[in-house]
Amino acid sequence: MIYPDEYFDKIDEITIEYLKKHRIKALILDMDNTLINRNSEMPESVFNWAKEIKGQGIKLIIVSNSNKKEKLEKISSMLGIKYIIFAKKPLKSGLMKAVEFLGEDVSHIAVVGDQIFTDVIGGNRCKMYTILVESLEDKDFWYTAWKRPIENRIKEKIKNRK
Numbered sequence: 191m192i193y194p195d196e197y198f199d200k201i202d203e204i205t206i207e208y209l210k211k212h213r214i215k216a217l218i219l220d221m222d223n224t225l226i227n228r229n230s231e232m233p234e235s236v237f238n239w240a241k242e243i244k245g246q247g248i249k250l251i252i253v254s255n256s257n258k259k260e261k262l263e264k265i266s267s268m269l270g271i272k273y274i275i276f277a278k279k280p281l282k283s284g285l286m287k288a289v290e291f292l293g294e295d296v297s298h299i300a301v302v303g304d305q306i307f308t309d310v311i312g313g314n315r316c317k318m319y320t321i322l323v324e325s326l327e328d329k330d331f332w333y334t335a336w337k338r339p340i341e342n343r344i345k346e347k348i349k350n351r352k
């Protein structure tokens with residue numbers, strides 16, 4: 191339940207070939223520390239990656255636990271995609287609302303995020319493919335920092351598996 195199907199250091203390592211190989215037609219994207227850093231900046235590499243993936247016909251949606259509407263609206267409009275606010279991951283409700291928007295079966299959807307305890311567990315509970323990516327932050331807020339040692343052990347395991 192806490193293991194992702196895949197781990198990448200950077201989100202732009204998720205290629206269209208990789209997604210096709212795993213029959214993934216849509217991605218549910220986390221926002222904070224996945225698409226943007228703590229200063230709400232989206233790295234150009236992330237922006238270009240999202241544009242490229244979307245251009246290849248992969249459906250995208252943001253599902254965020256954040257309740258910051260302005261920020262979510264800005265980021266989603268930059269990418270031209272929808273968002274789900276205050277999703278309460280790892281609960282299933284917000285993620286399943288996204289599934290409705292995407293109109294794909296959960297077996298063809300991957301959740302992409304930087305946190306095991308919200309993104310990965312939430313996606314696993316919904317029977318979706320789960321991709322853990324490295325956080326865009328070096329240091330985390332106090333309320334997520336305690337989880338990092340566990341996540342680092344899991345990342346090592348996934349890497350060694352390859």
Ligand SMILES: [Mg+2]
Pocket residue numbers: 220221222223224303304305
């Ligand atoms: Mg996050």
